[in-house]
Amino acid sequence: MLLNRQREVRIALRPLQNFLWRLQAERRISRAQVNVCLVSEAAMHKLNREFQGKDQSTDVLSFPAEHRAASPGRPRRPRKHGHSRAPSFLGDVAICPRVARRNAKRLRRRLADELRVLIVHGVLHLMGYDHESDAGQMHSLETRLRLRFGLPQT
Secondary structure (H helix, E strand, O other): OOEEOOOOOOOOHHHHHHHHHHHHHHHOOOOEEEEEEEHHHHHHHOOOOOOOOOOOEEEEEEEEOOOOOOOOOOOOOOOOOOOOHHHHHHHHEEEEEHHHHHHHHOOOOHHHHHHHHHHHHHHHHHHHOOOOOOOOOOHHHHHHHHHHOOOOOO
């Protein structure tokens, strides 16, 4: 599900929702397992301070429903549906369109592409990937997904 809880940046929601569904299908994630919420810069600043201890805004944060850490190089992956241990909810991704717009401008990208890149990044974190502790697995998969969906690299 994609929710817009900000008014700072005008966003076309339907294309982003369709992209989220395509990404979920590509990664075999049920539509019910992920929420993406677009938030104001003030709300993102508060979330980043509260959950990351960083007193500044950021573009994307992920909040996995399962808080157990994945082993480095072995991310949690959603199990196939029908399995008794299949997760019903992976978690939430918060994206700040205002910060994303600034980043897109600096990187010379379209805002729509930047938002899609952030959705990919956030969902991979929900799946247990962590670019800060793995040996490049998240970066490699993110690069492949960007290519698959025609998104800018780096």
